[in-house]
Amino acid sequence: MIKPIHFLLTVLFIAFSFIAQGQRGNQTSLSVGTELDVPLNIGSYQYSGNDITYKGGFGVNLKLETPITQALHFTAGAGYIYFESNRYYLYSVEYSSSQVYPKLHPGPYVYLPVVAGLKYYWAKYFYVSAETGCAFKTNNKSYNSFIYSGGAGAVVPIGPHHGLDFGVRFERGYKNIDYNHPIDQLGLNVAYKYRF
Template sequence: MKKLFLLTAIAGIFAFSNVSAQTKDPAMTGSKIGIGAEFAFPTGNFGDAYKLGYGGTLQFQTPIIEKLNFTASAGYLTFRGEDIATVGGVTFRNADLNVIPVKAGINYFLAENIYVGGELGAAFGTGDNSKTSFAYTPHIGVEFPVSDKGSIDLSARYEEWSTNYDGPGNTNFNFKSRFVGLRLAYNFGL
């Protein structure tokens, strides 16, 4: 009985030391670049004017201190215009909104692979009479390691852009573009 207990204790010590010696999770360490697909669900008045948005982003992350990463991202989003009215069998709709958001911020890992964060930046409109907007976004996400240096990143965020648009009769009005965004990305470790 003593030999069995001793062998079990020795095996347990080796198993524990082997787990402790493994490298850290790739989602938590090192610099990385992520390529992601974006989906945006407009809310409030923005949801009355535009349908689902979609696009893609590139995001760079690098550790600042343990559990805290600096982020920088750029992408392209398209929001389809909602139908406004039908006159004489012809349906009129808002023009599509195409935007290039460029932001920087942080991700803080609350637990292994789970993070919260925020970004600030600008959203550059690409169409006629487009404006540049201040953009901010709080977010939450999770990264699943899939290889030594790769991970799948899934995040949800609230994003808002503040913009002055030219309204009817060349009047200016404030229009806040608000949406809930989902991002699915693959992160490549550098």
């Protein structure tokens, strides 16, 4: 039996595909955005005897998009990503022999990601995308990391040359000295887009 939500999503996908044509590929665009990053595979684990839960991150990004064909575009971008850990450890102290010591506080982890990829407009304002690149460390708690992502989004026009780009993506690769695995994360992005 088909679930109602699956049926609805299928109908919407088919409708958008028939109603809208691929975005015209005669304009290059530049976008400036902000993003919220939600780690998916980081939970509590032991760090010097303490349980720590890593929180999400945030960032800003700049992206250039230029057409290869009417529907397929090349993208290149750079950004700034900041991951925070459990803020409880910023204010905690340990007591030993009447001495007060600050508890170890993991993070923050700060990166400068540089990526390139492709964006395919399967309908007039809707796209899927894939990118890969490197996240360069900017402090001693981070590692240089190979990163890659895939996602989807929509562009809402607000004039002949302006628009808002709303996107969501799955991204993997960020590494730091306190966690042995690359971070899997969900990125939510909103960007102002100018076409020229």
